[in-house]
Amino acid sequence: xxxxxxxxxxxxxxxxxxxxxxxxxxxxxxxxxxxxxxxxxxxxxxxxxxxxxxxxxxxxxxxxxxxxxxxxxxxxxxxxxxxxxxxxxxxxxxxxxxxxxxxxxxxxxxxxxxxxxxxxxxxxxxxxxxxxxxxxxxxxxxxxxxxxxxxxxxxxxxxxxxxxxxxxxxxxxxxxxxxxxxxxxxxxxxxxxxxxxxxxxxxxxxxxxxxxxxxxxxxxxxxxxxxxxxxxxxxxxxxxxxxxxxxxxxxxxxxxxxxxxxxxxxxxxxxxxxxxxxxxxxxxxxxxxxxxxxxxxxxxxxxxxxxxxxxxxxxxxxxxxxxxxxxxxxxxxxxxxxxxxxxxxxxxxxxxxxxxxxxxxxxxxxxxxxxxxxxxxxxxxxxxxxxxxxxxxxxxxxxxxxxxxxxxxxxxxxxxxxxxxxxxxxxxxxxxxxxxxxxxxxxxxxxxxxxxxxxxxxxxxxxxxxxxxxxxxxxxxxxxxxxxxxxxxxxxxxxxxxxxxxxxxxxxxxxxxxx
Amino acid sequence: xxxxxxxxxxxxxxxxxxxxxxxxxxxxxxxxxxxxxxxxxxxxxxxxxxxxxxxxxxxxxxxxxxxxxxxxxxxxxxxxxxxxxxxxxxxxxxxxxxxxxxxxxxxxxxxxxxxxxxxxxxxxxxxxxxxxxxxxxxxxxxxxxxxxxxxxxxxxxxxxxxxxxxxxxxxxxxxxxxxxxxxxxxxxxxxxxxxxxxxxxxxxxxxxxxxxxxxxxxxxxxxxxxxxxxxxxxxxxxxxxxxxxxxxxxxxxxxxxxxxxxxxxxxxxxxxxxxxxxxxxxxxxxxxxxxxxxxxxxxxxxxxxxxxxxxxxxxxxxxxxxxxxxxxxxxxxxxxxxxx
Numbered sequence: 001x002x003x004x005x006x007x008x009x010x011x012x013x014x015x016x017x018x019x020x021x022x023x024x025x026x027x028x029x030x031x032x033x034x035x036x037x038x039x040x041x042x043x044x045x046x047x048x049x050x051x052x053x054x055x056x057x058x059x060x061x062x063x064x065x066x067x068x069x070x071x072x073x074x075x076x077x078x079x080x081x082x083x084x085x086x087x088x089x090x091x092x093x094x095x096x097x098x099x100x101x102x103x104x105x106x107x108x109x110x111x112x113x114x115x116x117x118x119x120x121x122x123x124x125x126x127x128x129x130x131x132x133x134x135x136x137x138x139x140x141x142x143x144x145x146x147x148x149x150x151x152x153x154x155x156x157x158x159x160x161x162x163x164x165x166x167x168x169x170x171x172x173x174x175x176x177x178x179x180x181x182x183x184x185x186x187x188x189x190x191x192x193x194x195x196x197x198x199x200x201x202x203x204x205x206x207x208x209x210x211x212x213x214x215x216x217x218x219x220x221x222x223x224x225x226x227x228x229x230x231x232x233x234x235x236x237x238x239x240x241x242x243x244x245x246x247x248x249x250x251x252x253x254x255x256x257x258x259x260x261x262x263x264x265x266x267x268x269x270x271x272x273x274x275x276x277x278x279x280x281x282x283x284x285x286x287x288x289x290x291x292x293x294x295x296x297x298x299x300x301x302x303x304x305x306x307x308x309x310x311x312x313x314x315x316x317x318x319x320x321x322x323x324x325x326x327x328x329x330x331x332x333x334x335x336x337x338x339x340x341x342x343x344x345x346x347x348x349x350x351x352x353x354x355x356x357x358x359x360x361x362x363x364x365x366x367x368x369x370x371x372x373x374x375x376x377x378x379x380x381x382x383x384x385x386x387x388x389x390x391x392x393x394x395x396x397x398x399x400x401x402x403x404x405x406x407x408x409x410x411x412x413x414x415x416x417x418x419x420x421x422x423x424x425x426x427x428x429x430x431x432x433x434x435x436x437x438x439x440x441x442x443x444x445x446x447x448x449x450x451x452x453x454x455x456x457x458x459x460x461x462x463x464x465x466x467x468x469x470x471x472x473x474x475x476x477x478x479x480x481x482x483x484x485x486x487x488x489x490x491x492x493x494x495x496x497x498x499x500x501x502x503x504x505x506x507x508x509x510x511x512x513x514x515x
Numbered sequence: 516x517x518x519x520x521x522x523x524x525x526x527x528x529x530x531x532x533x534x535x536x537x538x539x540x541x542x543x544x545x546x547x548x549x550x551x552x553x554x555x556x557x558x559x560x561x562x563x564x565x566x567x568x569x570x571x572x573x574x575x576x577x578x579x580x581x582x583x584x585x586x587x588x589x590x591x592x593x594x595x596x597x598x599x600x601x602x603x604x605x606x607x608x609x610x611x612x613x614x615x616x617x618x619x620x621x622x623x624x625x626x627x628x629x630x631x632x633x634x635x636x637x638x639x640x641x642x643x644x645x646x647x648x649x650x651x652x653x654x655x656x657x658x659x660x661x662x663x664x665x666x667x668x669x670x671x672x673x674x675x676x677x678x679x680x681x682x683x684x685x686x687x688x689x690x691x692x693x694x695x696x697x698x699x700x701x702x703x704x705x706x707x708x709x710x711x712x713x714x715x716x717x718x719x720x721x722x723x724x725x726x727x728x729x730x731x732x733x734x735x736x737x738x739x740x741x742x743x744x745x746x747x748x749x750x751x752x753x754x755x756x757x758x759x760x761x762x763x764x765x766x767x768x769x770x771x772x773x774x775x776x777x778x779x780x781x782x783x784x785x786x787x788x789x790x791x792x793x794x795x796x797x798x799x800x801x802x803x804x805x806x807x808x809x810x811x812x813x814x815x816x817x818x819x820x821x822x823x824x825x826x827x828x829x830x831x832x833x834x835x836x837x838x839x840x841x842x843x844x845x846x847x848x849x850x851x852x853x854x855x
Contacts, residue, residue, distance in 0.1 A: 074741060135727070136767075145725065149706070247832055394737050
């Protein structure tokens with residue numbers, strides 16, 4: 001393989017000729033690290049920090065005055081915080097699994113998205129796990145779960161699964177970072193502070209990019225990608241069992257584990273779209289993250305959305321038809337929880353499906369709007385899963401109610417703010433693009449600059465490298481027209497399109513050979 | 516009614532107990548703790564009583580002895596019997612709590628002795644009978660309970676529900692904690708803060724509870740109440756709160772009906788039973804087969820239950836409640852017929 005590759009295997013000091021592509025990738029990936037932060041960035045950081053601090057204060061207030069201040073009562077004993085836990089850990093799952101599945105299936109176009117998706121997964125799993133603390137009445141005794149673990153309790157399984165998944169997410173985030181930090185150290189050179197450089201070189205584990213290291217990296221990445229998928233399935237199954245293993249109608253459902261897993265994947269793909277759109281415009285990555293990336297993840301999102309709709313229906317249909325315990329269904333569809341439920345149906349199902357189905361809306365703006373709606377709607381859906389069975393009367397007919405208070409709203413908003421805060425700071429410290437993966441995938445593999453209309457030119461390119469002139473001429477304008485991106489600089493485009501020595505994620509294209 | 520109390524085969528010990536339950540009354544002189552006592556029911560005596568230990572019990576017994584010693588020495592929580600689940604206990608006929616622990620650092624000498632020697636079973640297995648024919652829904656039981664335990668108005672450890680019977684008329688059903696023999700709340704508690712004493716009473720260790728409220732989700736009877744607010748005025752008590760008498764309750768932990776087990780063990784009735792002007796609530800002891808209500812009528816428990824077709828609440832949940840209901844003509848405990 002390596003012998004046939006037109007790119008010679010790199011030696012220890014990276015003396016390979018850096019292609020124009022590699023130069024561009026490195027520049028873009030380290031943009032956040034080299035450029036001075038804009039005033040907008042600081043403003044956003046200040047605002048988000050303020051929201052997080054407000055949440056911390058609200059939590060202090062809740063600890064001091066009791067959980068009644070967050071709107072809880074004996075008939076609404078589980079409410080917003082557990083919905084937050086499920087929603088945040090859920091979106092994390094989407095980021096991790098999208099990255100893992102696309103990596104395992106060799107989808108080289110994933111390359112510009114992996115770092116953002118994995119970073120999002122890490123940030124959200126941390127915030128999601130943090131929401132366990134406001135959920136508890138006695139958070140300072142949290143370690144009792146370790147000291148006095150009762151293994152018959154689903155919450156102990158939850159604890160174990162979430163902790164394992166968090167560790168796996170950190171590893172999954174860290175491994176692709178190893179080569180990147182070495183590259184960054186070399187790329188930034190003296191512009192990097194010595195302290196930072198020391199940390200990066202320590203974290204990059206003496207990465208030289210030689211053959212053995214590369215093999216190790218790929219092996220471990222495949223392994224962690226394989227591990228994280230069942231791990232994430234287990235986390236959401238176990239989370240669902242915290243509900244399904246009670247005897248409450250509406251929670252004690254066999255459909256719950258896949259229901260939760262699909263909800264997680266669905267909301268996670270949606271948040272990948274939102275995060276990618278935000279950092280794409282914030283970091284001016286239009287050249288690397290294109291409309292086609294959004295459309296592809298959008299298709300995935302729509303498919304998952306349909307599965308989720310099906311599971312929602314299946315969940316309600318069985319009990320609704322037999323009519324034994326239909327109180328929570330009536331309340332969900334027509335009663336107290338009808339408005340949030342139909343908001344979910346509208347923003348969580350109908351709009352994303354229409355946006356993905358209709359070509360006119362199937363662009364970055366439309367998909368980002370739909371995905372943002374999905375993230376919010378799926379949070380609301382989690383609340384609708386939690387509240388009706390919790391507030392339903394098991395004896396008598398008096399329905400309980402949960403009322404939002406400033407405490408619960410502030411704490412939830414703090415979590416919402418913490419995710420972009422973590423990501424914005426994170427991408428000041430580490431490259432926003434997975435440099436190694438993008439260089440490996442090459443320009444065609446990773447960005448597919450060519451839009452739908454000119455896709456046939458890519459086919460010709462792959463078929464034998466003929467008609468390269470067409471590609472050279474049409475690509476920039478087509479890209480402009482379709483996605484509204486910045487025009488691609490004339491210096492880079494030829495390198496992008498013509499460079500015959502591109503390596504598309506594993507197999508090399510050598511026009512001379514393929515013909 | 517599969518219960519785990521009915522396991523003695525030995526005539527000597529049952530005779531010994533027969534004497535005792537005959538003297539069961541409201542008089543504090545028949546204090547079980549002083550009479551059954553740690554020393555009186557020590558292992559030596561039980562061995563001499565000839566209680567047969569079934570095969571396979573030895574290891575459990577030794578283990579419990581060990582734990583009992585440790586617990587008695589350190590009186591510390593944390594030496595749980597993780598190896599043995601509740602079901603193994605139930606099947607083996609033991610009445611010891613699966614937690615292996617009585618209380619949080621407030622273990623009574625009687626409990627410690629019982630744990631030190633499982634061959635000496637506890638002298639009481641507390642239960643309750645509620646005669647719905649006598650309940651007029653006045654709510655005195657709830658009021659008495661709340662007063663004695665300093666509960667907030669929301670915390671109805673015993674709650675009176677209004678139900679509709681078959682001809683549409685209303686009847687009332689007080690609902691305390693069912694003190695299940697197979698309690699779902701115990702199984703789902705992640706930190707074993709909920710435990711079952713050797714007298715069959717399910718209690719909450721509020722010093723260990725992390726406030727996750729999983730037990731509230733699991734309880735099919737909605738019998739658990741959380742301490743949601745710090746704005747509760749508690750009296751200053753000379754005694755620290757115990758699971759048997761959680762006064763004051765701790766903010767951010769869960770609480771529930773304790774069966775007033777402290778009262779029962781001191782020869783008194785529970786607050787709800789003594790507070791019921793209709794005599795609808797009977798405190799009962801499965802071991803001595805006696806039930807007593809607040810009006811002083813004493814009945815033979817088994818006969819009383821049998822003759823009146825007593826039922827348990829939600830038997831399909833397989834929780835095996837230790838609270839029995841005696842329903843009147845045309846009444847049932849079907850929740851679909853409830854009105855409030």
